[in-house]
Amino acid sequence: MSGDRLCGSKRPDHRCTDGGHIPCVLRAGHDGLHQDTLGLRWIDRDSALVEALAITFAGEQLRQLLDGGEQQP
Ligand SMILES: [Zn+2]
Incomplete structure (x- = not known):
């Protein structure tokens, strides 16, 4: 297995948990969420996925604004 490198990214929200910093x-270069040995997943702040989600959410808010901000049943 040559060139078998790990992502090694660490979770940004490292509070005072005793889990330490598990990469x-x-x-x-994988896609989507990161995952550590415990199976915990997190997202990279400057990943393409976050950007896509941000655009989606912004689009949703924009639509509400254009609709007058009122939600009708
Ligand atoms: Zn990763």
Whole structure:
């Protein structure tokens, strides 16, 4: 297995948990969420996925504004 490198990204929200800083164990350059050995997943703030979600949410808010901000049943 050559070039088998891990992502190694660490969760940004490292509060005072005793779990320490467990890096992502997925392959380097993987898509989607990171995942550590405990199965915990997190998202990279500057990943393309976050950008896409931000655009989606912004679009949703924009639509509400254009609709007058009122939600009708
Ligand atoms: Zn990762």
